[in-house]
Structures are given as C-alpha cells and as structure tokens.
Amino acid sequence: GESVGLHLPTLSVQEGDNSIINCAYSNSASDYFIWYKQESGKGPQFIIDIRSNMDKRQGQRVTVLLNKTVKHLSLQIAATQPGDSAVYFCAGPEGADKLIFGTGTRLQVFP
Amino acid sequence: DTGVSQDPRHKITKRGQNVTFRCDPISEHNRLYWYRQTLGQGPEFLTYFQNEAQLEKSRLLSDRFSAERPKGSFSTLEIQRTEQGDSAMYLCASSLEAVGNYGYTFGSGTRLTVV
Numbered sequence: 001g002e003s004v005g006l007h008l009p010t011l012s013v014q015e016g017d018n019s020i021i022n023c024a025y026s027n028s029a030s031d032y033f034i035w036y037k038q039e040s041g042k043g044p045q046f047i048i049d050i051r052s053n054m055d056k057r058q059g060q061r062v063t064v065l066l067n068k069t070v071k072h073l074s075l076q077i078a079a080t081q082p083g084d085s086a087v088y089f090c091a092g093p094e095g096a097d098k099l100i101f102g103t104g105t106r107l108q109v110f111p
Numbered sequence: 112d113t114g115v116s117q118d119p120r121h122k123i124t125k126r127g128q129n130v131t132f133r134c135d136p137i138s139e140h141n142r143l144y145w146y147r148q149t150l151g152q153g154p155e156f157l158t159y160f161q162n163e164a165q166l167e168k169s170r171l172l173s174d175r176f177s178a179e180r181p182k183g184s185f186s187t188l189e190i191q192r193t194e195q196g197d198s199a200m201y202l203c204a205s206s207l208e209a210v211g212n213y214g215y216t217f218g219s220g221t222r223l224t225v226v
Binding site for chain 1: 144151155156166202215220
C-alpha cells in the first residue's frame with residue numbers, strides 16, 4: 001500500500017519568507033496527491049492537489065512540485081503569513097477509495 | 112449546507128462507557144469517511160460508506176467500534192467499552208464519488224478523552 005511521510009516535524013519561518021514543506025511517498029503508481037492544512041481544533045482543509053501527469057501546479061501563494069523520479073513532492077508557500085501557521089499534511093490515494101496521510105509538518109511563522 | 116458537521120465537538124467519558132458520535136455530510140456527497148487522529152499524527156483511515164453501504168473497514172476498527180449510515184445521509188460511530196487508547200480526534204469527511212476524485216471535505220472532528 002501507499003505510505004507518505006514528511007521530512008521535518010516542525011518548520012519555523014519568518015513572516016514574509018517563503019516556506020517549503022517536503023513529502024516522500026512509496027508507491028510509484030500513485031497518480032494523485034493532495035496537500036491539506038490543519039489549524040488547531042479544526043479538521044484538515046484542502047489546499048492544492050496535483051496529478052502525476054504534472055510536475056508543477058500553482059494556486060494562490062502556493063505551489064506544489066512533484067518529482068516522480070525520486071517520489072517526492074513539496075509545497076511551497078510564498079510570502080508566508082501568520083495565518084499560514086498550521087500543520088500541513090500530504091496525502092495520497094490507497095486503492096480507488098481512500099486517502100492515506102503523512103504525519104504532518106508544523107509550520108510556525110514568527111514576526 | 113455549510114459543510115460537514117460533527118457532534119459533539121468534545122466528549123469526556125469514563126473508561127468502560129459507550130460513546131456515539133454523529134456526522135452530517137454535505138448533502139449531495141454520497142461517500143462518507145471516518146478517520147482517527149492522535150496527537151502529532153496524521154489522520155488514519157477507519158471506514159467508509161458509499162451511500163448506506165459500508166464498503167471497507169480498517170484493521171484499526173476493532174469489534175468495539177461500529178459505524179452506520181442507515182439512510183445514506185448522516186452517519187454514527189459508536190465505541191463500546193471505551194479504553195484510554197481510544198482517546199483521539201475522530202474526523203468525518205465526505206466526498207462525491209467520481210473517477211479520480213479524492214476531494215474530501217472534513218468536519219471539525221470530535222475530540223474524545225477517555226479517563
């Protein structure tokens with residue numbers, strides 16, 4: 001089955017800097033990945049997704065990069081703001097029916 | 112319809128008691144998922160429904176756990192004879208079945224504390 005994991009449990013960045021959160025996956029057949037943001041006391045919230053036929057996808061202040069050769073994806077947040085402070089999860093499909101989540105990276109933004 | 116609703120938000124119970132949680136999905140979503148999340152971990156899949164049919168159960172779902180979705184709308188998750196290890200956040204999510212669609216919408220969860 002699929003497993004996804006993150007390299008760093010905590011990432012601290014200064015407000016205004018760019019943030020990069022990394023994730024590795026195990027199943028080379030995985031064709032879809034999602035990044036979720038979870039604020040304290042709330043459920044995970046969809047940020048951006050990417051399919052395996054793409055290397056890059058951009059949203060508002062966020063970019064996801066997918067490197068299928070090394071089975072790695074990253075989430076880049078431009079001009080990080082205090083409101084970006086949260087735990088970020090990457091998730092990938094297992095089978096046709098469900099998502100498997102990584103352990104998460106806590107992003108801390110300091111002034 | 113403002114999203115996925117879960118009730119209660121918090122539940123404190125004594126070990127050995129039974130608890131039941133409720134999830135109301137987005138009305139047009141036919142898939143409903145239950146996940147469990149412990150501190151510092153990502154959500155772990157427990158079970159999911161397509162309409163009223165429970166299609167898959169994780170090995171994490173011991174025989175003390177039961178989930179239902181009787182009319183294909185709201186769902187309940189019951190834990191019998193709770194143990195301290197059951198303390199976690201229980202998350203519900205819903206989605207609309209479509210090929211390649213994994214667009215879950217999560218609720219805010221029910222935080223269970225077993226004392």
